[in-house]
Amino acid sequence: MNQHSAVRRDLGGLEFSREQAAFRSTIGIWMFLTTVTMLFAAFTSSYIIRRASADWQEIVPPPILWLNTLVLIGSSSSLVLAQRGLRRSHAVSFRTYLVLSCLLGIGFLIGQIVCWVQLSRQGIFLPTNPHSSFFYILTGLHGLHLLGGVMALVYGTMKTWSADSVRMDHLFRVSSIYWHFMAGLWLYILFVLFVL
């Protein structure tokens, strides 16, 4: 009862069920991810057009990029395990995997910075050639989006120790949708930059 009135107050007094409130947050996150998709779609088409110029030179990414990729996939997988822990009401495995997922996410971001440092040591900077420009901008934008996701996950992790489980439930569901999307987006960016 207590939890339910909390939800109702939050929604301004409408007779909202928990499912409807969940629907609202799902709509919100998917609409936001739609705009993120359009942002990277715009960059993709720019990339394809720009690549046709004569000054295009492919850069070779530092090997740490592939390690980072594994770390991010690991983080996403760990979140799946946390979700399973939550579904089975297994608090210990839920919290452990959630913390692991956060740590791996932060690890990925640090790895990306190391990657930038290594690349610039090779003398490849942002304006060096169009491919490096796209590399820095796309990885940078993805990193920024991921940073938001990390903050949501850390916030969610802290919340798992407090009692407000209805809100937590939404927050966790929404941030995990976002997190998996970011992992998928990373694979897509790699595909655009080095396969396409």
Place this chain on the structure above:
Amino acid sequence: MATAHVLEHTHTAGSFLGRYIFSQDHKVIGIQYFLTAMVMALVAGFLAIMMRLQLAFPNETWPLLEKLFPLGMEGGVMKPEFYLSLVTMHGTLMVFFVISFALVSGFGNFLIPLQIGARDMAYPFLNMLSYWTIVPACLLMIASFFVEGGAAAAGWTAYPPLSAVQNAVPGSGWGQTLWLLAMALFIVSFTMGGLNYVATILTHRTQGMSMMRLPLTIWTMFIAAILALLAFPALTAAAIMLLFDRHFGTSFFLPSGLYIGEQVLPHQGGTPLLWQHLFWFLGHPEVYVLLLPALGLTLDIIPAFTRKPVFGYRVTVTSLLVIAVLSLIVWGHHMFVSGMNPYLGEFFSIGTLLITLPSAAIGLNLIASLWGGSVRLTTPMLFALGVIALFGTGGLGGIFLGNAVSDVYLHDSYFVVGHFHFMIGGVTLFGIFAGTYYWFPKMFGRMMSERLGKIHFWLSLASFYGMFLGMHFLGLAGAPRRYYSFTQFSFLEPVVSLQLIVTISSFVFAAAQVIFLLNFFYSLKKGSKADKNPWNATTLEWTADSPPPHGNWNGEVPRVYRWPYEYSLPDAPQDFTPQTTPPAEAKVTM
């Protein structure tokens, strides 16, 4: 019991700061947007008047204006580069900071919860954040006039290389940087608003309010929000790349071998056309983001003053959806002269001409909504009729511009300027005025003066045609846009007097808006008190108090039993049947 608990909670109004400044109440936020738009309209309108002064009297000096802009108006004479700043900032402010604020953010925030039967938006905090993000954006835009080099001067479309090379024209320096930052803030804010609109409309409708019982205002806001969410990211991407070109030496938009002064630029391999594609991928849908809500307001206002249902509700909804989809794939019609492949041009032409079909369907539905009605020519109704007139006139010009063959001649001429002012200037502005006169009693609990309103309407309509129909003829005569003086062209001598007519019309138009402002602020204090439903209308907002309290309805949120256009039902006790009337009291038609 739960509801009582909630009301108790939401009615603790809080301090002045929480209630009126950092408010999370959708109505306060809507009105904040509306008033901000009013301030920005004064700025942007003033820029337009300065442009018109220059064009009609190119040899005069204006010592007073020199005091305000000592650099741009040195010696009282307008510098050409200052004229470019005026053009740029007038366009940017009017499109994004006036029309968009008043129409989409203002009326959208105010009306969506009230018309769908919700106590507030889905994410009230995000809503407040969205308003307070545009405040610094407005300040940055205005401040840009007073930085070194003055405001941005590359047009509201910010085409490179003018916008990409810092020393191309004076406004390409600081002014352009501030322009980009302000636009970035605007996009962030608009995205937050759009998410809120879509989530609210999909999840917060009251019982019985199915999608096909939504007022058309809500449909147009819903579609506009989705369009904005899909289209704005293209500009975000373009703006990011432009910032990097300007400040970090990349070459996305700058080609090789570009000379500025005597110096060749280090950039190479970029393409300015890429910017045009990205910009117009936003720019064209943006037209519909602004246009559709104006049509929505009009479609909701007309039935209240014809006392009959709106004509062709389902056809209108379908047409709106078709327009939305098509608007995303026709951006190339702004670029027919860019050297695009004629076959590609043909694709964009056909797409553009296809849009005339659903647009004509909506236009015909507007006209048919009048047919056989007992028309009452109140001020909101007059402005609604004005919307129909401008939509028809502007749409006609659009057919010529959408066709690549005639556009090659008319491109970058005053014909284009006239056309888009009819559409995103006129239809939207008259929609805003219709909405203001109509919903003012709901917003502030008082009526606006009908007499002043009618004077405002007739002066505005006549002068509007004087300005922008006049520009169509200037364009046909070959007058190019963005030129700051036409005295040197013998082929334009026959139409010199037309420039004067346009300028005089613009003065009349400005004077008419002063009457509107007087009416607005006078009525705020002294207007006659409005009751709940002064127009005898059917939609939900008229069941709330005027102005509605925090939480919109005292007691339960109303339940809906019918569609929003139940006028003149044969067996009903009154000639209007509100959406809340249960089927036992009057037959439900939809």
